Amino acid sequence: MEIDACPPATAANPFHQIPAGLLDGFVRHDLARGCLFAAPGDVRNQVLIIESGRLRVYLAGESRELSLSFLEPGDIYTTHTPTYVEAVSATTLWLMDTRAFARKLASDPSVTPVMMRVLGRLLANAVNLIEDLAFREVPARLARFLTGMAERRGRPLDGGIWLVPLDLGTEDIASLLGSTRQTVSSLLNQWERDGILQRQGRRVLYIHSLDSLRRLGAEA
Amino acid sequence: MEIDACPPATAANPFHQIPAGLLDGFVRHDLARGCLFAAPGDVRNQVLIIESGRLRVYLAGESRELSLSFLEPGDIYTTHTPTYVEAVSATTLWLMDTRAFARKLASDPSVTPVMMRVLGRLLANAVNLIEDLAFREVPARLARFLTGMAERRGRPLDGGIWLVPLDLGTEDIASLLGSTRQTVSSLLNQWERDGILQRQGRRVLYIHSLDSLRRLGAEA
DNA sequence: AACTGTCCGTCGGCTGGCCGACAGTTTGTC
DNA sequence: GACAAACTGTCGGCCAGCCGACGGACAGTT
Structure with a gap:
C-alpha cells in the first residue's frame, strides 16, 4: 500500500523551498483542527499549497471512509477531484481559484512543470491504490x-x-x-x-x- | 462508473479536430492488433495521440486484469503512470517523448490547458474507480x-x-x-x-x- | 469505587462474487 | 458452407472478509 500516511521527516519545512513567484496571487488561510475544508460537489475549485499542519484527503461511502493521502507542508493539491479534505491538525495554507490559476499558468509557463509533477504524483498514488484494491x-x-x-x-x-x-x-x-x-x-x-x-x-x-x-x- | 470507455460519438474522426500546432514534433506510428505498446517499468515516457484504432490501458495482477480505459481516436494519453498499454485493434498514433513535450509546453503555453484537461480527466477517472472498488x-x-x-x-x-x-x-x-x-x-x-x-x-x-x-x- | 466513554479481541453467521466447467452460439476465414 | 476461434449463458462449489454482538481493558471524572 503506497498511501502516503507518513512521509519522511525533514528538518526544514519544504514549504519554504517553493519558488517565491509561485505564490503570487494566492491567499493565506488558516484552518482549525478537524475543519472540513472541501467536499465533493463543491462549486469552487481551488488550488492549495500547504504551509504548515496536516490535511487528510479521503473518500466517503455509506458507512466507511477511505483515506487517499495526507498532505503535508510543501504539498500542492487541487480540489478538482471529488474528494473530502479535512484538517487533521491546525493548518495554514495558501489558496487560489482554479480559473485564476489557469490564467497564471498561461502567463507564466515556468509554473507548468510544477503542476505537471503534482498531477503526475497524484495519479501515480491513485493507480497504486487501485492496484491494491483490485488485486491484493x-x-x-x-x-x-x-x-x-x-x-x-x-x-x-x-x-x-x-x-x-x-x-x-x-x-x-x-x-x-x-x-x-x-x-x-x-x-x-x-x-x-x-x-x-x-x-x-x-x-x-x-x-x-x-x-x-x-x-x-x-x-x- | 465514469470510465471513459466510450467518448461522445462524433460524425467525423475527432482526431482531425485537434489543432494542427499540437501535433508539431510528434512522430506518426503504426501498431498491429494485439501489440503491447507500454508496460510498467518502461524507461521511456511518452505522450501519445490516437489517430485511428483502439488502445486499452490496464493494470495486471496475478491472474486478472483491470482496464482503466479504452483510448479512441482523438484521445491523448501519457505513459507517465505504471500501466500497460495495448493495441486492441490496428492503431495509428502520434508519439512524442515526455521530455520533449515538456519543452514544447514551455515554448507554447496554448498547449497547457489541453494537457491539464487530459491529466485532470485521468485523475477523475482514477478516483471514481477507487470509489467503485472500495464502496460499491x-x-x-x-x-x-x-x-x-x-x-x-x-x-x-x-x-x-x-x-x-x-x-x-x-x-x-x-x-x-x-x-x-x-x-x-x-x-x-x-x-x-x-x-x-x-x-x-x-x-x-x-x-x-x-x-x-x-x-x-x-x-x- | 462506582460510573462512563472509548478502544480492542474474538467469535459465528452470512453473502457477494470469484472460479472452474461445460454447452451453446456467433463470427471470421478459407 | 465448413471449420476454427472467439464469445456467451448458466450452474454449483467455495471462501474472504463484512457485520453484529459481546465482554474485557483502560482511562478519566465524580
Whole structure:
C-alpha cells in the first residue's frame, strides 16, 4: 500500500523551498483542527499549497471512509477531484481559484512543470491504490502498509528488530486499507502470535521479522 | 462508473479536430492488433495521440486484469503512470517523448490547458474507480457504467427507450469494472429478464428504463 | 469505587462474487 | 458452407472478509 500516511521527516519545512513567484496571487488561510475544508460537489475549485499542519484527503461511502493521502507542508493539491479534505491538525495554507490559476499558468509557463509533477504524483498514488484494491487481499495490504511505515518511519534496533512509531488506532489503519477494524485487529494479533511483530501500548510497534511481512505483502 | 470507455460519438474522426500546432514534433506510428505498446517499468515516457484504432490501458495482477480505459481516436494519453498499454485493434498514433513535450509546453503555453484537461480527466477517472472498488458492489458498478454510456453515447428513441452503441464484449466490460465475465453476464441477463434493458446482437443495447438503472447504480 | 466513554479481541453467521466447467452460439476465414 | 476461434449463458462449489454482538481493558471524572 503506497498511501502516503507518513512521509519522511525533514528538518526544514519544504514549504519554504517553493519558488517565491509561485505564490503570487494566492491567499493565506488558516484552518482549525478537524475543519472540513472541501467536499465533493463543491462549486469552487481551488488550488492549495500547504504551509504548515496536516490535511487528510479521503473518500466517503455509506458507512466507511477511505483515506487517499495526507498532505503535508510543501504539498500542492487541487480540489478538482471529488474528494473530502479535512484538517487533521491546525493548518495554514495558501489558496487560489482554479480559473485564476489557469490564467497564471498561461502567463507564466515556468509554473507548468510544477503542476505537471503534482498531477503526475497524484495519479501515480491513485493507480497504486487501485492496484491494491483490485488485486491484493487485506493481509497483503496490511503487510505492505506496515513495511512502508517501517521503511519511512522506523528505527532499526539490535537483532533485526524495528521500532515503528504508530499513532493510528486499529480503525484508522483499517480505513487506510479499505478494510474493517475487526479484520485488521485479528490479523495484527495473529502476526503477534506468530512472532512477526509486537504491539507495545497504543503508539509503538516492534517488527521482529520485516522479511516475513515483506513476504506477506508480496503474496496474492 | 465514469470510465471513459466510450467518448461522445462524433460524425467525423475527432482526431482531425485537434489543432494542427499540437501535433508539431510528434512522430506518426503504426501498431498491429494485439501489440503491447507500454508496460510498467518502461524507461521511456511518452505522450501519445490516437489517430485511428483502439488502445486499452490496464493494470495486471496475478491472474486478472483491470482496464482503466479504452483510448479512441482523438484521445491523448501519457505513459507517465505504471500501466500497460495495448493495441486492441490496428492503431495509428502520434508519439512524442515526455521530455520533449515538456519543452514544447514551455515554448507554447496554448498547449497547457489541453494537457491539464487530459491529466485532470485521468485523475477523475482514477478516483471514481477507487470509489467503485472500495464502496460499491458489482451490480451498482455495472448500472453506473451503463447509465454513463447512455448519457455519453446513447440516443433517445420513442417511449423513453435509449439506443446505446456498445462495442465491448462481456469480458471487456467486466474488466473495466474489476469483476468477472460470469458475474456481468448474469447481471445483464437478469436485467434483460426484468425488462430494464435488451441486448441486440453484440454492438447495440436498448435501455428501456434508465431510471431503474439509475436506482441500481445509487444503491450500496 | 462506582460510573462512563472509548478502544480492542474474538467469535459465528452470512453473502457477494470469484472460479472452474461445460454447452451453446456467433463470427471470421478459407 | 465448413471449420476454427472467439464469445456467451448458466450452474454449483467455495471462501474472504463484512457485520453484529459481546465482554474485557483502560482511562478519566465524580
